[in-house]
Amino acid sequence: QKEVEQNSGPLSVPEGAIASLNCTYSDRGSQSFFWYRQYSGKSPELIMSIYSNGDKEDGRFTAQLNKASQYVSLLIRDSQPSDSATYLCAVDSPGNQFYFGTGTSLTVIP
């Protein structure tokens, strides 16, 4: 079982819609969770971090964490074509090992 799993997609949503990206992790002891956005040929950039159960909102982005179910999700409201990228879920395990999911490719259709 992989440490972090994501649906690779591709996920396509029309402009203005909500994009929902999901991620599950295997280590129950994980405490820190991150969402990165990576444009083709570029380095990942941090979008959101979340540490507590529940929702965390930042502009059009909302991260949701459910430790009991071991999943973390990212919602993008009012999706824009510029949001088209690969989104990587990352989990910081207790052993200070940083695990990435394989990423979900998102395309926002104008």
Add this chain to the structure above:
Amino acid sequence: GAVVSQHPSRVICKSGTSVKIECRSLDFQATTMFWYRQFPKQSLMLMATSNEGSKATYEQGVEKDKFLINHASLTLSTLTVTSAHPEDSSFYICSAETRDSVYGYTFGSGTRLTVV
């Protein structure tokens, strides 16, 4: 925010030569840096973890004699790809733990290595 500067951004080298990639933390001290490799359409794969002043820890399957990592100071880590081969062509990215929970890990801009 925390910034990691990575150079060069692109490099083309001949097969058999060595290439050095540098990562510097500009406004913080990075006791731990991570080196990743990413092949097209694949996720980041951790190659090694380097700690300042000690030997790097390599992931299974990564040749430590081929990928030399030096983390001699709190602001600089280098990855040297020795005797490069075309199959080493990839996107190499470093990241540093900022020890600031708000930022988590900060990435360098990446190095596109092409071995011809």
